[in-house]
Amino acid sequence: MPETAAFDPASPPWLRWPTRALDETHAVHLGRLPDTLALDFETLWALHPERFHRISIMGRETAVPRWSRAYGADYHYSGRTDVALPVPEAFAGVLGWARGHIDPRLNGLLLNWYEGARKHYIGKHRDSTTGMVDGSPIVTVSLGAARPFRMRPYKRAGAFVDVEATDRSVLLIPWATNATWTHEVPHRAAGGRRISITLRAFSGPG
Ligand SMILES: O=C(O)CCC(=O)C(=O)O
Numbered sequence: 223m224p225e226t227a228a229f230d231p232a233s234p235p236w237l238r239w240p241t242r243a244l245d246e247t248h249a250v251h252l253g254r255l256p257d258t259l260a261l262d263f264e265t266l267w268a269l270h271p272e273r274f275h276r277i278s279i280m281g282r283e284t285a286v287p288r289w290s291r292a293y294g295a296d297y298h299y300s301g302r303t304d305v306a307l308p309v310p311e312a313f314a315g316v317l318g319w320a321r322g323h324i325d326p327r328l329n330g331l332l333l334n335w336y337e338g339a340r341k342h343y344i345g346k347h348r349d350s351t352t353g354m355v356d357g358s359p360i361v362t363v364s365l366g367a368a369r370p371f372r373m374r375p376y377k378r379a380g381a382f383v384d385v386e387a388t389d390r391s392v393l394l395i396p397w398a399t400n401a402t403w404t405h406e407v408p409h410r411a412a413g414g415r416r417i418s419i420t421l422r423a424f425s426g427p428g
Pocket residue numbers: 332334344349362371387405406407418420
C-alpha cells in the first residue's frame with residue numbers, strides 16, 4: 223500500500239495475507255517483516271525496563287512475569303494504565319512499516335521482553351480494547367527465540383491452536399478474533415530471549 227493511497231478500513235491490505243483459520247468465521251493473519259527493515263535485537267533488548275510491573279489479578283497483587291512497556295499511546299490492562307513514553311528511534315522503522323503496509327491508524331506500541339532463563343510468559347487473555355479504534359487490528363511482531371502463540375476459544379469448548387511465532391514473523395489478530403479467542407505465549411523449555419512488539423490503533427490522545 224503506497225503511503226499516498228487512501229486507506230480503506232473495509233479492505234485493508236492484510237486481508238490478502240496468508241491466514242490460519244481458527245473456526246468457521248475467525249482467523250489470524252500471518253506476515254513477515256521485509257528483509258530491508260533493519261532491527262538489531264541487542265539494541266532492542268537493552269531497552270527493557272529494570273523493574274517488573276505489578277498487576278492485580280482477582281484481588282491479588284503479583285509481578286508480571288516478563289518486562290513490558292508502552293510507547294506512543296497509553297495502554298490499559300488488568301486494572302492498571304501503562305502511561306506511554308514517546309516512541310524511541312529504535313522502533314520508528316517497524317512502526318512506519320506497519321502504518322504503511324498494515325494500517326495507518328496504528329499509533330501505540332506495547333513491548334514485551336521474555337527471558338527464557340527466567341521462565342517468562344504471558345497467560346491467556348483477550349486484549350483490552352479500551353481506547354482502541356473500533357474494528358482495528360492487533361499486530362504482533364516477534365523477534366528472537368521462537369515460541370508458540372496459543373489461541374483458545376473464549377468461554378467455549380474447543381481445542382487450542384498454536385501458531386509458531388518465529389523471528390521476524392508478524393501475527394495479526396482481527397478485532398472479531400480478539401473478541402472470541404484468547405491468546406497466550408507459554409514458556410518453552412528450550413529457552414532463549416524473545417521480544418514482541420504489539421502495535422495497536424488508539425483514538426485520541428491515549
Ligand atoms: O508477546 C506476545 O506475542 C503477545 C503479547 C500480548 O499478548 C500482549 O501484550 O497483550
